Each structure stands twice: as structure tokens, then as C-alpha cells.
Amino acid sequence: MDERQGKENQVDGHFPEEWIMSVVEARNKGREHLLEGLSVVAGNDITLREWIKGDPEKVLGKAHHEKHGSGTGVLVKIIDSAERLTVQVHPDRKKAEELFFSSYGKTECWHILGGRAINGVTPYVYLGFKPGVTREQWEKLFWDQDIEGMLNCLHRYEVKPGDTFLIEGGTPHAIGSGCFLVEIQEPTDYTFRIEKTTPSGFRIDDFMCHQGIGFDRMFDCFNYEGRTREDTLKKWKIPPCVLQEGGGKREVELIGYKYTPYFGMTLLEVEGEMDVPEESVFSGMYILSGKACFTSGREMMEANAGEQYFLPADTSFMIKNRGNEPFRALRFRGPESE
Structure with a gap:
């Protein structure tokens, strides 16, 4: 770690x-006085939970918000x-x-x-x-x-x-x-x-x-x-399922809704570039290895191993590998909403 x-x-x-x-507080006996477990938005000094509550339908997606609320x-x-x-x-x-x-x-x-x-x-x-x-x-x-x-x-x-x-x-x-x-x-x-x-x-x-x-x-x-x-x-034991492959990019489903309606997770591997189209619900990303540039419209940011991201609903962007090794990231999805 x-x-x-x-x-x-x-x-x-x-x-x-x-x-x-994380929008969940940890339950540790003897440490109740500490606010542990909640993710914090970098550069804003507020928890992810607080940030989502500002406009949960827009951030999480209408379908998710209607079915699962603001969490x-x-x-x-x-x-x-x-x-x-x-x-x-x-x-x-x-x-x-x-x-x-x-x-x-x-x-x-x-x-x-x-x-x-x-x-x-x-x-x-x-x-x-x-x-x-x-x-x-x-x-x-x-x-x-x-x-x-x-x-x-x-x-x-x-x-x-x-x-x-x-x-x-x-x-x-x-x-x-x-x-x-x-x-x-x-x-x-x-x-x-x-x-x-x-x-x-x-x-x-x-x-x-x-x-x-x-x-x-x-x-x-x-x-x-x-x-x-x-x-x-x-x-x-869940077998992997390749969702897309070719052109220097690959996406593998690690756990999907056919196994549980509670969550989903895929692995992204990018040697060149990969378009990430918008989805009607939010997702998250954790960078396993490599480095890349994320571009959305005129906005651009560097992404490096060990970093984590929250992707609001209707977010689309391009991943461009900036390293000498494949850029690898896990993408997480919440409960099935449609």
C-alpha cells in the first residue's frame, strides 16, 4: 500500500x-471520533459524499438516482x-x-x-x-x-x-x-x-x-x-470476458451484472488511444500502471498509477497512453439501474 x-x-x-x-464511514471500535472511510475530492477539501449531494441526479445519472437515491x-x-x-x-x-x-x-x-x-x-x-x-x-x-x-x-x-x-x-x-x-x-x-x-x-x-x-x-x-x-x-470463481480488443486497446469484464446486480468492474488496457464514451450513470476508475493523458473537450489532465477518479454520468473522454508500457486501469460501476 x-x-x-x-x-x-x-x-x-x-x-x-x-x-x-467511498461515501461510507468506517466502523472501527475505539476510533468513533475519527471520520474514517470517506473519499475526499482532491483540491476541494470536501468529501465525495458532500460533493454528490450538491446535485445527485446530475452526478449519478437520472436512472440511478430514481432507483437508488443519492448514494x-x-x-x-x-x-x-x-x-x-x-x-x-x-x-x-x-x-x-x-x-x-x-x-x-x-x-x-x-x-x-x-x-x-x-x-x-x-x-x-x-x-x-x-x-x-x-x-x-x-x-x-x-x-x-x-x-x-x-x-x-x-x-x-x-x-x-x-x-x-x-x-x-x-x-x-x-x-x-x-x-x-x-x-x-x-x-x-x-x-x-x-x-x-x-x-x-x-x-x-x-x-x-x-x-x-x-x-x-x-x-x-x-x-x-x-x-x-x-x-x-x-x-x-468468475471467468474474465473480453468486451473489446484491437487497435492497441482492450477491455475485459471482470464481474458483470449477469453474476450480481450489485456492481460491475472492467479492466482497461491502452497501448495507444481509447475513446471512453459517455454513459447514463456514474463510474469510477483506479489506475493500476502506466501514465496517460485524459482529454475531454478542451480539458486535459495527466493520470498516473495509484490515482483514483470519479466519473459523473454523461462523462466522455479520451485516454492517450503517455508511457513506455500499457496504461492499465480498473473501471467500477454501481448497482444495475436500468
């Missing part, structure tokens, strides 16, 4: 996430895990409405950007229950804090750059050590953790485990339907 942000004295810290295009309906994170993150689950929309009076749950999607072996261990993830796991068994493992037993209930997969996984609300999961990935999700921070101590020994407050609803209702949020290793991959 520090390397991509160009920081000196780069370290692996306890905050392994960068939130992109973006999506949150994007860049995650770098120096250690395995805790085993957790997120509520689906039904449970989120019941427990938090929220219109959004926390279905999410991971796209692996890279990785590094840590202590000789190849990057990996845990995803979904194995067949035969019961609620009673899962609760006992929690109260015993039998971490090895918990992990043995889940499927473990080694991952490589380009892999994409959909994690529906209710599905237990954990990001393993050494994963560098982008996560696109519904715009909430409801996370139930069933480990009370991180692998490195950091103590997790009970509230951060059950999010204030109590442990009994926390266990209501798990989907205990187990699947075989092969069926789990068939259901949740």
Missing part, C-alpha cells in the same frame, strides 16, 4: 486497505494482506435490513492484482463451508476459539493475478497472507468476525465481532449450505 502511494519508510501496518470512491450503492477497496485476515461473514440484504435497517448487505467480489509469498507461503484465500458443517459445530468452534478447526471447515485456494471470486452475503471467508487485490462490494461496513484475536495477536473487541447485535444473531447471518471444492469454484 505504501509503495503504491509513493510513501517513504514503507511498512506493513494494521490498516491494509485503501477505500476508493452510489457501491464501495471499492484495495487490500494488501501482510497476514491472514480473520475469518468473517457479511450479511445479505435480507439480514442487513432486519438487523441494521439497511438497504444494502455486503456481497463483495475479489480480483487478485498480485501477491507475494510470506514466510514461504503462496497467496491464498478461504471461501465457503465444506459439506456437513452445522451451526452447532460452528458455534462450538467459536466459543472454543478453535482457529484450526474453523479453517478446516472452509475451502482453501491458492490464488494468482487475474483470479476473480464473488462472495455473496452469508458466505464465510478469509483473505490469506500475501494477497494484493481489489474488492468491489455493496456500500456497508458490516463485518462479523469469529476470531477474537488476529494471527499476529491483535485483540478484537466483542463489538467488532458481532457489530452490536449480539453473538446469537451473528450466527443467524451464516449460510450453512456446504459445497464441494469443485462446486464452490464453479459457483463463485
